Amino acid sequence: MQFVKYTPFFVTCFLLVGCQLGISNNRASDINTISDAESKLNLLINDKSCNATFQCRVIAYGERACGGPSKFDIYSIKNTKQEEVEFIANEITQFEKAYNKSSQHLSTCEHNTSPQTLCINKVCELVERAH
Structure with missing residues (x-):
């Protein structure tokens, strides 16, 4: 039950890290x-x-x-x-x-x-x- 309680938190963190990685990779795109x-x-x-x-x-x-x-x-x-x-x-x-x-x-x-x-x-x- 505890896992279900914290799932939205972990999903949000995962998405934020993914967005941050996207920003870093875009620096070299141009x-x-x-x-x-x-x-x-x-x-x-x-x-x-x-x-x-x-x-x-x-x-x-x-x-x-x-x-x-x-x-x-x-x-x-x-x-x-x-x-x-x-x-x-x-x-x-x-x-x-x-x-x-x-x-x-x-x-x-x-x-x-x-x-x-x-x-x-x-x-x-x-x-x-x-x-």
């Missing part, structure tokens, strides 16, 4: 090319407003033929979801990995350091690292 992914990422990280430096982040993405990321961008988590940025950055990385593998593309093997950001005048800005 990304068909690396250009699509790069455009989507640029739109997503365009708002670099911040109240404090802890909101400023660096995302490394892409894949150079020698390994390591091909690009770094800064963004703010004040109005942007970090998970979405990471998801799209990963899509770009996968596109570049596939391209490098299929074309046997070559690149420089120099080490690129991750940039540093600070919140300056309520905007995340790139700051040069001291050498």
Whole structure:
């Protein structure tokens, strides 16, 4: 009898989880090319407003033929979801990995350091690292 009492609750939870999974899978539905992914990422990280430096982040993405990321961008988590940025950055990385593998593309093997950001005048800005 207890099972029947809680059945509507379990059915509702199951449906909500299914809806959530559908939302996650739809994020990539409009990304068909690396250009699509790069455009989507640029739109997503365009708002670099911040109240404090802890909101400023660096995302490394892409894949150079020698390994390591091909690009770094800064963004703010004040109005942007970090998970979405990471998801799209990963899509770009996968596109570049596939391209490098299929074309046997070559690149420089120099080490690129991750940039540093600070919140300056309520905007995340790139700051040069001291050498």
